[in-house]
Amino acid sequence: xxxxxxxxxxxxxxxxxxxxxxxxxxxxxxxxxxxxxxxxxxxxxxxxxxxxxxxxxxxxxxxxxxxxxxxxxxxxxxxxxxxxxxxxxxxxxxxxxxxxxxxxxxxxxxxxxxxxxxxxxxxxxxxxxxxxxxxxxxxxxxxxxxxxxxxxxxxxxxxxxxxxxxxxxxxxxxxxxxxxxxxxxxxxxxxxxxxxxxxxxxxxxxxxxxxxxxxxxxxxxxxxxxxxxxxxxxxxxxxxxxxxxxxxxxxxxxxxx
Numbered sequence: 001x002x003x004x005x006x007x008x009x010x011x012x013x014x015x016x017x018x019x020x021x022x023x024x025x026x027x028x029x030x031x032x033x034x035x036x037x038x039x040x041x042x043x044x045x046x047x048x049x050x051x052x053x054x055x056x057x058x059x060x061x062x063x064x065x066x067x068x069x070x071x072x073x074x075x076x077x078x079x080x081x082x083x084x085x086x087x088x089x090x091x092x093x094x095x096x097x098x099x100x101x102x103x104x105x106x107x108x109x110x111x112x113x114x115x116x117x118x119x120x121x122x123x124x125x126x127x128x129x130x131x132x133x134x135x136x137x138x139x140x141x142x143x144x145x146x147x148x149x150x151x152x153x154x155x156x157x158x159x160x161x162x163x164x165x166x167x168x169x170x171x172x173x174x175x176x177x178x179x180x181x182x183x184x185x186x187x188x189x190x191x192x193x194x195x196x197x198x199x200x201x202x203x204x205x206x207x208x209x210x211x212x213x214x215x216x217x218x219x220x221x222x223x224x225x226x227x228x229x230x231x232x233x234x235x236x237x238x239x240x241x242x243x244x245x246x247x248x249x250x251x252x253x254x255x256x257x
Contacts, residue, residue, distance in 0.1 A: 030060035037068060046072045063093035070102060079110045097126035104139060113143040134171075141171035149179055157186045172203040174210050181218040190225040193218060213242025217249055229256055 026034065037052035053069035056062075070085030083106055089099050100123035108116035117140055124136035144167035151160035160183045167176035177200035184193035200215040217239035223232035233256050240249035 026062050026064070027060040030056040030062065030065065033059070034062070034065050034068070037065075037072070041068060041072050041075075046075045050076075061088075061092060063089045063096050066092060067096070067099060067102070070099075070106075074102070074106055074109075077109075079106050082106050083110075097123065100126060101136070104136075108139070108143055108146075111146075113146045116143045138171045138173070141167045141173045141176060144170065145173060145176040145179065148176070148183070152179060152183050152186075155186075157183045161187065168199070172199070174200045174204045174208050174215075177203065178210055178214055178218065181215070181222070185218060185221050185225060188225065190222040193222040193225075197222065211242050211244045213239040213245040213249070216242075217245045217252075220249065220252060224252070224256070232256060 033052045033056035037049040037056065040046070040049035040052060049072040050069060053065050053072065056065045057069070066085045066089035070082045070089060073079075073082035073085060083103065086099050086103050086106065089096060090103075100119045104116045104119035104123060107113070107119060120136050120140045120143065124133050124140065127133055127136065144163045148160045148163035148167060151157070151163060161180065164176050164180040164183060167173060168180065177196045181193045181196035181200060184190070184196060197215040197219045200210065200218075204210060204212075204215075216235045220232045220235035220239060223229075223235060233253060236249040236252045236256070239245045240253070242249075
C-alpha cells in the first residue's frame with residue numbers, strides 16, 4: 001500500500017489564518033510583518049514568510065503569527081519547528097482550536113500516529129460542522145490504519161486487529177477493512193475476515209488506492225480456510241482479473257483443483 005500523507009484538511013483551513021491583523025488589535029508594526037509574511041506564504045516563498053513572522057513575533061507573541069509560522073515550516077517539511085510554532089499558538093490562545101488539526105496533520109506527517117490521533121480527536125470534539133467532524137474522523141481512521149499496518153508487518157496480529165477495529169469504528173475506510181481481513185485470516189478468524197473483506201468492497205470509494213481485486217483475494221483465502229472450495233474458487237477467479245493479484249490468485253486456484 002502506497003504511503004499517503006493526508007494534509008488536505010490543513011490546507012483547506014489555511015485561509016482561516018489570513019485574517020486582518022489590524023482588525024484584531026495586533027501591534028501595527030507586527031501586523032505589517034504578519035501581512036507581508038502571509039503574502040510570501042501565499043506566493044510560495046516560505047523562507048521569506050518565516051523571516052517576517054519571526055520578526056513579527058519579536059514585537060508581538062500573537063497566536064495568529066505563530067499559526068502562520070507553523071504553516072510555513074510545515075510547507076518546508078520542518079515538522080519539529082512547525083510543531084513548536086503550533087504549540088505556542090495554542091498556548092497563546094487555547095480557544096483557537098483550528099490548530100488541533102494542524103498539530104494532527106504534522107504529527108501524522110512525522111509518523112507519530114498516536115499523537116496525531118490525540119489532536120485529530122480534540123479537533124473533532126471542538127468543531128460543530130458535520131463535514132469537519134467527518135473529515136477529522138477519517139484522519140483518525142487513517143492514523144489507526146497506519147498503526148495497524150505496522151503491527152501486522154511485525155506479525156503482531158492481535159494488536160493490529162485492535163488498531164484496525166478502532167480505524168473502522170471511526171470511519172468506514174476500505175483500506176482498513178482490507179488490512180483487517182488479512183489480519184483475521186492470519187489469526188484463523190475466517191468468518192470475521194469475510195465480513196471485513198465485504199466491507200472493503202462496500203465502502204470502496206472512487207478515489208480508493210486499494211486494488212479492486214484485493215478484497216476478493218482475501219475472501220478467497222477466508223473461504224479456503226473455511227474449507228469452502230467453491231466460494232474460494234469463485235473469489236480467486238474475480239481477483240485474478242486484477243493484474244496486481246493475478247499471479248497470487250492463479251497460484252491459489254492451481255492448488256484448489
